[in-house]
Amino acid sequence: MQPLLEGRGLVKRFGQVQALRGADFTVFPGEVVALIGDNGAGKSTLTKVLAGAARPDEGGILFEGAPVTLERPTDAQRLGIETVYQDLALAPDLDGAANLFLGRELLRRGLAGRLGVLDKAAMRRRAVDAFARLGVELQDIDAPIGTLSGGQRQSVAIARAVAWADKVVFMDEPTAALGVLQRGRVLDVVRKVRDAGTSVVLISHNMPEVLSVADRVEVLRLGQRVATFTAADTSVEELVGAMTGALDEGRAA
Amino acid sequence: MSLGETTTDTGPGPGDDAAATTTSTAKSAGEAASSADVKDETVTAPDPRPDLSDTARRLARRLVRTNSAWTFLVLLVLMTAFSIMKPAHFPTTFNLRNVATDAAVLLIIGVGMTYVVITAGIDLSVGSVLVFSGVVAAKTMTGISDVDAGWGPILLGLLAGLAAGAAWGALNGFLVAKAKVPALIVTLGSLGMALGLAQVMTEGQDVRGVPTRLSDTIGNGRVLGVPWLVVIALLVTVLGALALATTRFGRRTYAIGSNAEAARRAGIPVELHLIKVYALCGLLAGLAGILSLARFTTTTIGGHTNDSLGAIAAVVLGGTSLFGGVGTIVGTLIGVFIPAILQNGFIILGVQPYWQSVAVGGVLIAAVYADQLRRRATQRA
Numbered sequence: 001m002q003p004l005l006e007g008r009g010l011v012k013r014f015g016q017v018q019a020l021r022g023a024d025f026t027v028f029p030g031e032v033v034a035l036i037g038d039n040g041a042g043k044s045t046l047t048k049v050l051a052g053a054a055r056p057d058e059g060g061i062l063f064e065g066a067p068v069t070l071e072r073p074t075d076a077q078r079l080g081i082e083t084v085y086q087d088l089a090l091a092p093d094l095d096g097a098a099n100l101f102l103g104r105e106l107l108r109r110g111l112a113g114r115l116g117v118l119d120k121a122a123m124r125r126r127a128v129d130a131f132a133r134l135g136v137e138l139q140d141i142d143a144p145i146g147t148l149s150g151g152q153r154q155s156v157a158i159a160r161a162v163a164w165a166d167k168v169v170f171m172d173e174p175t176a177a178l179g180v181l182q183r184g185r186v187l188d189v190v191r192k193v194r195d196a197g198t199s200v201v202l203i204s205h206n207m208p209e210v211l212s213v214a215d216r217v218e219v220l221r222l223g224q225r226v227a228t229f230t231a232a233d234t235s236v237e238e239l240v241g242a243m244t245g246a247l248d249e250g251r252a253a
Numbered sequence: 254m255s256l257g258e259t260t261t262d263t264g265p266g267p268g269d270d271a272a273a274t275t276t277s278t279a280k281s282a283g284e285a286a287s288s289a290d291v292k293d294e295t296v297t298a299p300d301p302r303p304d305l306s307d308t309a310r311r312l313a314r315r316l317v318r319t320n321s322a323w324t325f326l327v328l329l330v331l332m333t334a335f336s337i338m339k340p341a342h343f344p345t346t347f348n349l350r351n352v353a354t355d356a357a358v359l360l361i362i363g364v365g366m367t368y369v370v371i372t373a374g375i376d377l378s379v380g381s382v383l384v385f386s387g388v389v390a391a392k393t394m395t396g397i398s399d400v401d402a403g404w405g406p407i408l409l410g411l412l413a414g415l416a417a418g419a420a421w422g423a424l425n426g427f428l429v430a431k432a433k434v435p436a437l438i439v440t441l442g443s444l445g446m447a448l449g450l451a452q453v454m455t456e457g458q459d460v461r462g463v464p465t466r467l468s469d470t471i472g473n474g475r476v477l478g479v480p481w482l483v484v485i486a487l488l489v490t491v492l493g494a495l496a497l498a499t500t501r502f503g504r505r506t507y508a509i510g511s512n513a514e515a516a517r518r519a520g521i522p523v524e525l526h527l528i529k530v531y532a533l534c535g536l537l538a539g540l541a542g543i544l545s546l547a548r549f550t551t552t553t554i555g556g557h558t559n560d561s562l563g564a565i566a567a568v569v570l571g572g573t574s575l576f577g578g579v580g581t582i583v584g585t586l587i588g589v590f591i592p593a594i595l596q597n598g599f600i601i602l603g604v605q606p607y608w609q610s611v612a613v614g615g616v617l618i619a620a621v622y623a624d625q626l627r628r629r630a631t632q633r634a
C-alpha cells in the first residue's frame with residue numbers, strides 16, 4: 001500500500017542539539033500509528049516538521065507519494081494534516097469557538113463579510129457541536145480558554161485538530177493531562193477518526209494505551225527510527241526494549 | 254455529519270490577508286461520519302436566533318469579566334462628584350465641550366495604541382510621529398501655497414501627513430516583527446528619530462501659516478454644535494472599536510497578543526499582521542498630528558513629549574493588558590477621559606491641577622496591579 005505521508009532522512013538541529021538525525025517515518029491511509037520514544041527522542045520535533053511548524057535541515061517529505069515542502073503550517077493544513085501540539089498552541093485569552101476557528105475564521109455573507117466581519121454566531125454554534133461530539137463539557141462556552149482546566153484545554157485542542165483534518169491528525173501526548181474518563185473518550189475519538197478514514201499519529205508514553213488503540217507502532221530513539229511493529233503482534237516489553245535500545249535489532253523497518 | 258447549517262462567506266476582507274483565507278471544502282457524506290464538520294458548507298435552515306435571556310446572560314458575564322466596567326464606574330463617580338460640587342461650572346456644555354476637544358487628539362492616538370498593546374507590544378513613538386506628521390503636512394501646505402490655500406493644497410498636505418505617520422508605523426512594525434527587536438527599543442529609537450528629523454526639517458522653529466480654511470473648519474469649527482475634532486475622534490473610536498471587536502483583523506490582533514506561536518501555527522501571518530497594526534497606530538498618530546496642526550495653526554513641536562505615555566496610560570487604565578490578548582477601545586475611551594475630567598475638575602475646584610498627575614499615576618499603578626491579580630487568578634499553568 002502506498003504511504004499517505006512519509007518522512008525520509010529528516011534532520012533537525014537546534015544549535016548544538018540534533019533533535020532529528022536522519023529520522024524516517026511512515027503513515028499509511030486510515031491507520032492509527034503510534035510514535036513512541038523516550039523523552040527527548042525527537043517525537044515532538046518530528047511532528048512539527050511533518051506539520052509544517054518547523055523546517056527540516058535535511059531530508060524530504062512525501063505526501064501520497066509526491067515530494068512536498070511544508071514551509072508553514074498552512075501548507076500542511078491544505079493537505080489535510082492537522083496537529084494537536086504538546087504545548088496545545090491555543091490562545092488562552094480567546095474562547096473555545098475562537099480557538100477552534102483560529103486562522104480560519106468564518107465571515108458573514110455579503111458586504112459585512114467583505115469588510116472582514118466575523119460570523120460569531122455560526123462559529124459558536126459549530127464549536128458547540130464539535131465539542132459535544134467529543135464529549136467536551138464546557139460550563140461556559142464563552143470563557144477564555146485560559147480559565148479552563150488542563151484537560152478541558154487539551155480537549156479543545158483535540159476538537160480543533162479533528163474538526164479540520166481530512167487526511168492525518170498528529171496528536172502529541174493528547175491524553176497526558178486527562179483523567180480516566182476523558183482519556184477513554186479521547187481514545188474513542190482516535191478510533192472514530194480512523195474509522196472515518198483519517199489517519200491518526202498518536203504520540204504517547206503510555207504503552208498499554210498505545211497497544212490498545214494503535215494499528216502500528218514506530219519507535220524513535222535519539223532522533224532516528226529504530227523499529228516498527230504491528231501492534232497486534234508485539235508487547236509492552238518489546239516496545240520498551242526498542243525505545244531504550246536494549247533490543248537493538250527489533251524488527252527494523 | 255451535516256449540521257444543517259447556513260453557509261458562510263469566507264471571502265477575504267480588505268485589510269486582511271488573502272493568504273490565510275479559508276476555502277472550505279465540504280466533505281463527502283461518507284467521510285463526514287468522523288468529525289469535522291465545523292467546515293461543512295451544507296446549506297439550508299436560516300439561523301435560529303439565540304433566545305434573548307441567554308444572550309443577556311452572556312452579555313452580563315462578559316461585562317463582569319471586562320476590566321473596563323469598574324473604570325467606567327470611577328469615571329461616573331468623578332463626573333457626578335464634580336457636578337455636585339460645581340453645578341454651575343462643571344456640567345455645562347461649554348466646559349464639557351472643552352474637555353472633549355482637549356481629549357480628542359489623545360483619544361485618536363489611544364485607539365491605535367490599544368491595538369498595539371493588545372498584540373503585547375508598545376509604541377513610545379506616537380508623540381514624535383504626531384509631530385513629524387504635522388510638520389510634513391504643514392510644510393507641504395505652506396510649500397505649495399499659503400495661508401489662503403484652497404482645499405487642493407490642504408488635501409495634499411493632509412495626505413502627506415497621514416502617509417508620513419503610516420510610514421513610521423510600518424517601519425516600527427517591520428523592525429518589531431521581522432527584525433525581532435523589542436518594541437520598547439524600536440519605538441524608543443523612532444521616538445528620537447521622528448522628533449529629531451522634524452526638528453531638522455524645521456530647524457527647530459515651529460511652522461506657521463497653516464491655511465485658515467483648515468483651522469476654521471476642522472481645527473476650530475463645529476457641526477451641530479459639536480467641534481469637528483470631537484466628531485472625528487469619535488468616528489475613529491467607533492470604527493476602531495467595531496474593527497477590533499467584530500472583524501477578523503481584530504480577532505487576529507487578540508490571538509497574536511494572546512499566543513503568537515499558536516497564531517503562527519494556526520496559519521495566521523503574524524509578522525504581516527504586526528506590521529499592519531503598527532502602521533495603523535502610526536497612521537492614527539499622523540491623523541492626530543493633522544488635527545493638532547489644524548487646531549493650533551502651528552506645529553507645536555515641543556508640545557507632545559508626554560503624548561505617548563498619556564496614550565499608554567489611557568489604554569492601560571481602560572483595562573487593556575500590557576501582556577497582550579485582552580483589551581477594548583471602549584476601555585481606552587474611558588481611560589482617556591479619567592485624567593481629562595480629573596484635571597478639568599481640579600482646575601474648576603481651584604485645586605492645583607498638578608495633583609492630576611499624581612492621582613492618575615496612582616490609579617495607573619492600581620490598574621496594572623489589578624490586571625496582574627486577575628491574570629494570576631484566571632490563567633492556569
Ligand SMILES: Nc1ncnc2c1ncn2[C@@H]1O[C@H](COP(=O)(O)OP(=O)(O)OP(=O)(O)O)[C@@H](O)[C@H]1O
Binds near residue numbers: 014017018041046
Ligand atoms: N526549540 C528548541 N530549541 C532547542 N532545542 C530543542 C527545541 N525543540 C526541541 N529541542 C531539543 O530536541 C530534542 C528532542 O526534543 P523533542 O521535544 O522533539 O522530544 P520528545 O521526543 O517530544 O520528548 P518528550 O517525550 O519529552 O515530549 C531535545 O533534546 C530537545 O531539548
Ligand SMILES: [Mg+2]
Binds near residue numbers: 043044045086
Ligand atoms: Mg514531545
